[in-house]
Structure formats: C-alpha cells, structure tokens
Amino acid sequence: MKYLLLLLLLLPSRFFAMAQSLSREEKIEGMLIGSAIGDAAGGPVEFVYPPVRSQWTTTGEKVNEEALEGLASLFRLSSYPKEWEPFAQWESYAPAGTITDDTRFKIILFNCLKNNDGLLTQKTFAQSVLDFREELPEKYRDKYDAWIPEIEYATRWALGERDNAYPVERIWGGIPTMEGQMPFLPVAAIYPGDPEWCYRKTYELGYFDNGVAKDMNSALVAGLARALQPDGSWENLEEAMRTVDPYRYNQTLYVERELVKWMDKAHEFTHRADKNIASLFLIMEKELQTNYWWESWVPIVVVLAVAEIAAYHPLASMQIIMEFGHDTDSYAQVLGAILGAIHGPEVFPAEIRNAVNLQMKKQFNQDVNDWLELLQKYDNESGR
Numbered sequence: 001m002k003y004l005l006l007l008l009l010l011l012p013s014r015f016f017a018m019a020q021s022l023s024r025e026e027k028i029e030g031m032l033i034g035s036a037i038g039d040a041a042g043g044p045v046e047f048v049y050p051p052v053r054s055q056w057t058t059t060g061e062k063v064n065e066e067a068l069e070g071l072a073s074l075f076r077l078s079s080y081p082k083e084w085e086p087f088a089q090w091e092s093y094a095p096a097g098t099i100t101d102d103t104r105f106k107i108i109l110f111n112c113l114k115n116n117d118g119l120l121t122q123k124t125f126a127q128s129v130l131d132f133r134e135e136l137p138e139k140y141r142d143k144y145d146a147w148i149p150e151i152e153y154a155t156r157w158a159l160g161e162r163d164n165a166y167p168v169e170r171i172w173g174g175i176p177t178m179e180g181q182m183p184f185l186p187v188a189a190i191y192p193g194d195p196e197w198c199y200r201k202t203y204e205l206g207y208f209d210n211g212v213a214k215d216m217n218s219a220l221v222a223g224l225a226r227a228l229q230p231d232g233s234w235e236n237l238e239e240a241m242r243t244v245d246p247y248r249y250n251q252t253l254y255v256e257r258e259l260v261k262w263m264d265k266a267h268e269f270t271h272r273a274d275k276n277i278a279s280l281f282l283i284m285e286k287e288l289q290t291n292y293w294w295e296s297w298v299p300i301v302v303v304l305a306v307a308e309i310a311a312y313h314p315l316a317s318m319q320i321i322m323e324f325g326h327d328t329d330s331y332a333q334v335l336g337a338i339l340g341a342i343h344g345p346e347v348f349p350a351e352i353r354n355a356v357n358l359q360m361k362k363q364f365n366q367d368v369n370d371w372l373e374l375l376q377k378y379d380n381e382s383g384r
Helices: 002-010 013-020 024-045 065-074 101-115 122-135 138-147 149-158 168-174 185-189 195-205 212-227 234-243 258-273 277-287 297-309 314-324 328-343 350-364 368-377
Strands: none
Touching: 024 101, 024 185, 024 212, 024 314, 024 328, 024 350, 024 368, 065 314, 101 122, 101 185, 101 328, 101 350, 101 368, 122 138, 122 149, 122 195, 149 168, 185 195, 185 212, 185 328, 185 368, 195 212, 212 234, 212 258, 212 297, 212 328, 234 258, 234 328, 258 277, 258 297, 277 297, 277 314, 297 314, 297 328, 314 328, 350 368
16 A cells, blocks of 8 residues: 555656546547557567567666657557467458457457447357357458357356356466456446446456456456546556455455555565666566466556556556567557546557557458447446
8 A cells, every 4th residue: 555655646747637628538539549559559569579678678777757758759559570360460460550359359348239239248248259250351250260269168158058168267277367358448438437337347247257357357447437537547546446346355354355465566566676667677577476477467567567667658658568578468458548548549649549440440340439439329228
C-alpha cells in the first residue's frame, strides 16, 4: 500500500487534466483502439530475443524528460518479419497494423454480443469461440484449426459436452494465465458505472482462467471500468483493482491476495530501479517468478512498473514495453487499453489508429467503429 501512496504523489498533474474533458464515448473508443494498437505494435517483436533496445534502456542513466520524448518518438507500428503463427498474426510477413490473438479474441466477444442480441454469458461466449471458425474469411479457417485445440477442450467442457472435452481446470496445464485479459477488457465498457458488475461478469465469462487468474483478470477489467468514468485516472484504476473484491479475496484466511502482492511489487520494483530503465528490466527478469511470461500477474506488473518509471508518459511507456520484450503484444494491449481509457483515442497518432483499423477491416471485416456501434446498441441490454 505504501507504493500506491507514493504513486499518487508522483503522478504528473498534466495526465490528470487530460482525462477531465473526455466524453464516455471517447474514453471507450480510446480503450478499444488503444488495446488493438498495443497488440499490433507488440506482435512483430513478441518473444524476439534479444529484444532491440535503445540507448535509454541500456545505460545507467536515470530517465528524464528528454529520454521520455526520445522513447516516445521511437514508438511505431512495424511489419511482421515472420511466417504466420497460430497465436500470433494469421498473415505471413503481415503489414504494419496487423493484430494477433489478443484482438481476435475481442472479435469473438463482439460476435457474441451481435449474434445473441446482447446476451453475454459464459455459454454464449463459449459457443461464440467455437462458432468463430465460420465467421472467419475462408483463408483463415486452417489457422483457426491450428489455434483452437487447447482452447476447444475447455470450451466444450464449459458448454456441458464431454466428447473432445476436458475439465476447464486442465487448460494450459492448470497455469493461471492472462488469457482472460485478451477477450474481456471491453466488458469494462458495458457498465463502466459499476466496476463490481464488470468484475463479476469477467469472472463468469473466464471459463479458461485458473486459480488466481480469475481474480487478477477480473480486477483488471474492474479497474478499466473505473478508468472509463469521467474522472478516470491511473490512481483510481489501481484503487479499483485493489478494492473491488466481491468474492473477498482480500479476506482469505492465511493467504495474501496475489493481485495486491504483485501490484505492490510493481511499484517496489520501480522504486528500487531509481529511475533507471535498464535496472527495472533486470529486476523484472529476476523477480517476476514466471516460467512462460504469460502468467496472469506478468502483464499487470510490467504495465504498472513501466508506466511509473516513464512518469506516465503514454507513448514512452508503450515503447519501453517494446524494448523489454517477451510477450510484448499482451503487455502492450493492456497498457494501450488503459492509456486509451484515461486519455482517449487521440493519445495515439492518427496514422497509427488508422493503420490498425485498416488492417482489421481488410483482414477480418471489422474495426473499432463496428465495436462502438455494438456497445451503444446494447448499452442497456447487457445482462446486468
């Protein structure tokens, strides 16, 4: 908690001011396009080793305003230097702006809203995961077949089937992953006035989330809902993540709430790094206690720590995540959603927003405008 109090003192006032004059629609648009931008920016460098790093993330110098502006100037979309992959892009050597599974999962969520007249339940969402194949352009259906097997076992089980189905608890070997962070961030836009409702709905929908991931992924959506409110900020996003707790994880007997532990560690890591990005990278590499870099706490720690060391500079934060490496598309899609929810869509350059929307339209016949229309249509009919 002491690191949260320190955070409140350090947040630059200019980033509070940016959020005050935005409409709810602008904040929702910002969250949606920001998440897709983070995904598309991180996709080409996902798990590239060693990551390409700039002078500002490889020296012993403390980060300053000049360094932040330099980092921000480096943030851009790039094309993919690789063949298609089931969990990455579905076009070989895809153009800049191409999304990965982090955003394709969101397409499934919006398909669920569209095809079920706004009824969003665990079963309608699970069925939409299976139905996604037929919603896709034919050229992507073999890619879907390569992507779906592990997910399909849990999906069929959640639907009550037992053929070609295994208990949901065995998906990914029972590891608590960030998978629920991929489709469900937009749930925050369905009822931003009630972060607890958003937590409960995400908890219900996330049939493939195991263990502490159920709480962590749901709390992130609750925090985003708070960020979408008129006074939304980093401060109250984090406060909501910590305090929205309908299932009383904060009161579990003998057990510390893992979400709060890792949020505190994120700020502790930044404090220990003492404004040096290279030091923060080293600390996270050593102390994140991760085996796969997509466990549920990793994006939360990376996003909170990076944003703080960047003094909450939006594009500098995005670039630092690119330079940290590992599961960059998943980390950046979370950060992009938060930045867009707080600052609106124009925090990202228009050419970047347009490039991502263009590729989603060309490849999947969808874009953020389609999603906004669905959210407006079902604003009062979403199973609250």
